[in-house]
Amino acid sequence: MKFASCDGCQLQLLDLEDELLAVCQQFEIIEFAEAQSSRSEGPFDVLFVEGSVSAPEHLPRIVELRQQAKFLVTIGACATSGGIQALRNWGDHEAFRAAVYAQPEFVASLATSTPIADHVAVDAELRGCPIDPRQLVELLTALTTGRRPQLRDEAVCMECKRGGNTCVMVTRHTPCLGQVTQAGCGAICPRFGRGCYGCFGPREQANVKSLAEFLQTRARMSTADIGRLFAGFSANAEPFRGLVSQYGGAPPKAPAPAAEAAVGAGGGR
Amino acid sequence: MLTPPAGAMGGAWFLPRAELQTLLDLLQADGRKVIGPTVVDGAIVCEEIRRVDELPRGIGDEQAPGKYRLTRRQDERVFSHVVGPTSWKRYTYPPRVPTSTARHADGAVVSFRPVTPEIPKLAFVGVRACELAALAIQDRVFLGGPYIETDFQQRRRAALVIAVQCTTSASTCFCTSMGTGPEIKAGAGHDLALTELDDGFVLEAGTPAGAELLAKLPVSAANLDHSVAAVQAVAANRTRIGQPLQTAGLRDRLLAQLEHPRWAEVANRCLSCGNCTLACPTCFCTSVERVTDLAGSEAVNERVWDSCFSPGFAKVAGGDFRSQPKHRYRQWLTHKFASWWDQFGSSGCTGCGRCITFCPVGIDVREELKAIAPAQPRPDVPKFEPIADDRQAYATARIVARHAETHDTTTLQLAGLDAAHTDGGPGQFVMVALPNHPAAAISVSRYLKPDGLLLTIRAAGPATKAIVELPVGATVGIRGPVGIGWPHEPAYGKDVVVVTGGTGLAPLRPLLDRFIAERAKFGAIRLFYGARTAADMLFTEELERWDRDGVFDITCRWLARHQAGTGGGAGRSTVSAIHHASWDGANAVAYVCGPERMMEATTIALAGRGVTRDRVYVTLERHMECGLGFCGHCQMGRFFICRDGPVFRLSDLGDVFGREGV
Known part of the structure; x- marks a missing residue:
């Protein structure tokens, strides 16, 4: 399932060309937006979640999915940390909305981008932008064999x-x-x-x-x-x-005034 | 051409530079992959090479804590660099080695099978002394029992070791402190050792295998020039490295400091990234990883380099034994430098310096060890570049004037010398020789550029008597000036105290000349000069002139006989003058010249004025024959007075100053 993300991490599963058949033998894939058209709302034995919580509708959605999942794995930098879009956490959300969208009132977004673990319990996470396919296989293997995944805690x-x-x-x-x-x-x-x-x-x-x-x-x-x-x-x-x-180092708090004529009152600094 | 008989190990042989490829060809013809230094990604690493032009010709390296840079050298040498990021551990104990396979053969039945990887036949080319030491440490760790690491054993056996003498060093090198280098000694474990010279290589076999290889090479017996140049190059390198760490008693010192606050402090800087341990040629920690198929029916176990710095390295189900970075840093350092002794009979450190260079934040183990487990306060061993002009040849100087200072002391004015002889510093001395007498070490009492010197000599024995009796126009032999003299730079911006007696004023006069020349750079200058009687004073006219002109703030002259009435040693009165003075020496640098007893008493009096030992310079007198640190006469403790002195900072002398019988 995906939240605010680019889908790149999902594609890493598709890129597992050598292991894909074995994965399909071990798991029944009932929901995979990038690979199949059939949809499912659970329940899931294992649920991979990509993307960050970035819009108001994400909040009830992740709670609902958590209830449907026995084992929830967050994948990728967005889901595990908030992603690149979390840079807005240092900015003026309204000013950016006003600068980017002609009619921001039609766009629902949260002032912050946050990881899934800020909202529900997470059983495992795969880091990276995108995730590493070997780590993905290791996690899948660990799930089938019932051992602790060898995701090394090192630099x-x-x-x-x-x-x-x-x-x-x-x-x-x-x-x-x-x-x-x-x-x-x-x-x-x-x-x-x-x-x-x-x-x-x-x-x-x-x-x-x-x-x-x-x-x-x-x-x-x-x-x-x-x-x-x-x-x-x-x-x-x-x-x-x-x-x-x-x-410091986060982007400017508000868009540069010259960049966009339609900047609202909040973006004029 | 004399060629070595096959199997004969002795002797030094010379291989012309153009024939180095023959060595590589022979190794490859023997079915070996040659692993040697080559430039990859801005560093000299050890990888497979086939041709000599893959070696880093004319490339050196510069290393400092957290810093590594390649440099362009002026020569065409291929081994004039030091150790890089790769250690031979990569080949003797690779980062990832499969050890066994395990499978579910049939349901609940499991089977295991050891994996025996193919062991490549290698030749290591360019192994340094510290790296030979590292291989020896690995041998003790992996082959010393009770169990033997068979993968290592096979890889080690399959590698021929061609060592290279280090003729260059980096700031991070401290093999001298660890006793591992820079010289490659006989029996160090190399098959062949070579020393690079500009025109070729001096080769020495270390094993029969090396001798066999040597016999196939187009070598000739090394001539004396080659052999001497080879030894000299390594010896000079030892001097350059110096003694960066005092290792005597280090194990016990370190183990006594397990609760030192520095562990927490260094952990604030340490990133626990593990770079030091993986760069280390002897760190051997590993973990086992299982590579399983998705069904879990078959697994390959792989031994993988790990590090005691990684979180979880000491973790068990109930918790982590070393949960904090300070614990991990302490574990690493105490293991490497202390408990390794108990386990394997040596230190685990070879002094290669890789952990210093490749620490991303430049933590220097030498500094940490000094802070945590300080040695007895000992100065650094004097460090200097070897001087090619060895100053063993005498020049002749003509006596152009002579002046009787006292009844037994005469100043001779010499002329006709080279600039090198008149370009010395205050406190340095020359060796003065006549054909039939032993040479005498005489301090220069004034430099008269461009070609002259003043020597003030007391007729203390036959040789000095013969010298002072020479008439104007006679010539004498002169070597020098040599030795470490009075440093005036530490006194810039500070007050100065000069204390001496009798003829002791002579070696100090060039220093006084310098003070006068740069008067504005110093604060108050106080001169205390004592003698037995007025007739025993040197340079009386000059002293009076200084007095009259107020050159120095105080010029104290003391006559012991008049004071004490019954004699007493020279110097006692200057000492009491300092005792009873009211000036504050907290900002003063002192220069003291006299007999050792007088200097001892003086330094105590100076301490009373606030002049601490690190701001007191003294000059020591010993029998000298060569003046160059070769003859051994002037040794005092670990010092050669002629080469490391005669002037010393008092705090550097430690407990040898004033000690009887040293």
């Missing part, structure tokens, strides 16, 4: 070093969030010479304070740049959220 650095990548932060001065980000992606960004931007969200006990201080004092980054580093797909997840609030 991206661990996967990065095992993979033999050279640390982009140490050798190239590239800011990287791998140390404070939950592993699971296989360190794909550093593998291609990029810094991790934290789409898998903060790991347990992520020491963002020390990393930010290092980037500020030793790498000479500005506070706003450091804030922007954390203000990505997982900006709304603590402790990234606290850091974005402290350092």
Whole structure:
């Protein structure tokens, strides 16, 4: 089931070409909007939920779905942290609505984008934007075999070093969030010479304070740049959220006045 | 051309640079994959190479806590770098190795089968001394029993080890402290060791396998120049690295500090990301992951690198034994540097510095160890670049003037020297020689640029007597100036106290010259000078002139005989003058020259004025023959007085100052 999201995580299931038949043998798929036209309202043994709670109608909907699901798994950065759209949590919701929509009164949206777990109990989560197909298979396997899923509670650095990548932060001065980000992606960004931007969200006990201080004092980054580093797909997840609030880095509170003539009174700042 | 007989291990052999490919070819012809240093993604890593042009020719590296950069070198050398992000652990104990398969054969019946991965035949090229030490540590961990890690054992056996002597180092290197390098010693576990010179490589076999390989190479017996250059390059590197960490008693010191507040403090900086442990060549923690098919009927178990820094590493069903990052940091550091001894009979650290360089926030274990488990206050061993001009050759200088200072002390004015001889600093000394006498170490009492020196010499024995009796026009042999002299920079912006007696004023005069030349840079300058009698004073005209012109704030002259009536040692009266003075030395730097007893008493008096030991410089006297730290005569504790002194900061001398019989 999907809430505010791009459907990319659902597509990761479709991309499991080698395992898809085995998945279909183990599970009866009764609801999968991206893959089949038949719909179901439950009950579900396992329900994957994609997307964040972003509109007023999402609130009763997620409660209802929770009641229909024995085991509820949130998938992707939107469902687990609020997603990139949670950047609006720092902005003036009304000003943006007025700037974007000609008649905002016809659009129902909440002032914040929040993860599913803020509203109902969640049994498991798969992080990432999008989720990692191997982790998805691992979770499905764990569900069929009844074991605890091996979703390692470690930094991206661990996967990065095992993979033999050279640390982009140490050798190239590239800011990287791998140390404070939950592993699971296989360190794909550093593998291609990029810094991790934290789409898998903060790991347990992520020491963002020390990393930010290092980037500020030793790498000479500005506070706003450091804030922007954390203000990505997982900006709304603590402790990234606290850091974005402290350092700045969220987009402007309201749209720039010149950008849109129809900006209402609230957007004129 | 002399070629080594197959199997003979001794001797040093020379391989011309152009023939390095032959070595790689031989290894590959032997069915080995060659793993060696090569540049990938801005770092020198160890990966498969086939040709010498894949080696990092002319590329060096620069490392600091949390920082690694490649540099362009002026030469064409291929091994002039230090350890990079890869350790050989990647090949002896790979990050992910399948260990067994497990399956549900038939319903509730299960079966397990060990997986025996194919072990590649490798040749490690470019293994450093610290990395040989790491391999030896791995051997103790995995092969020391009671159980043997068979996968490691096979991989280790299948790898030929070609070591490289380190002739360069990074700021993060501390093999010298851990006793693992930089020299590759016989029996370190290498099959072949090579030292890179500009025109080629000096090779030495370490095992019969290495000797066999050596016999197939187009080598010639290394000549003396090659052998000496090879040894020299590594020795100089040891000096450059210095002694960054005091490791004596470290295990006990560290284990006594399990509740030190620094653990929590470092945990505030530590990201618990585990980079240090995976970069470490000896960290061996792993977990087992199961890769199961969806039906759960078949699983492959894989051993995967893990880290004691990851949350949950010490977790059990009831909770986490090391739930806080400070616990994890303490576990890692105390294991590596302390409890490893109890488990495996050595430290787990080789001093390679990878954990320092590859800590994303630049935590330096050496600094943490110093803070948590400080050694007895000991100064850093003096660190200097080896000087190619070894100053062992005498130049001759002509005596152009002589001036009797006292009944037994004469100042000789020398001329005709090179600029190198007159470019010394205050407190440095020269070795003065006549053909039939042992050379005497004499402090320079004034530099007379461009070609002259003043030496003020007391006729204390036959050699110095012969020198002071030389007439104008005679020549003497001069080496130097050498040694570490009086530093004047620490006194910039501060008050100065100079205390000396008798001929002790001579080595201080160039320092006084400098104070006068840069008078505005110093605060109050107080000179205390004592002698037995007025006739024992040096430079009396100059002293009177300084007095008259008010060059210094106080110029105190004390005559011991007049004061005490019955003699007494020189210096006692200057000491009491300092004792009874009212000035505040809290902002002062002191320079003291005299017999050790006098300096001891003086430093106590100075402490009473608030001049702490770290702001007191003293000069020590010992028998000197060479002046270069080779002859051994002037050793005092861990110091060579000639090379590391003769001037020392008092706090650096620790408990050897004033101690009898050292």
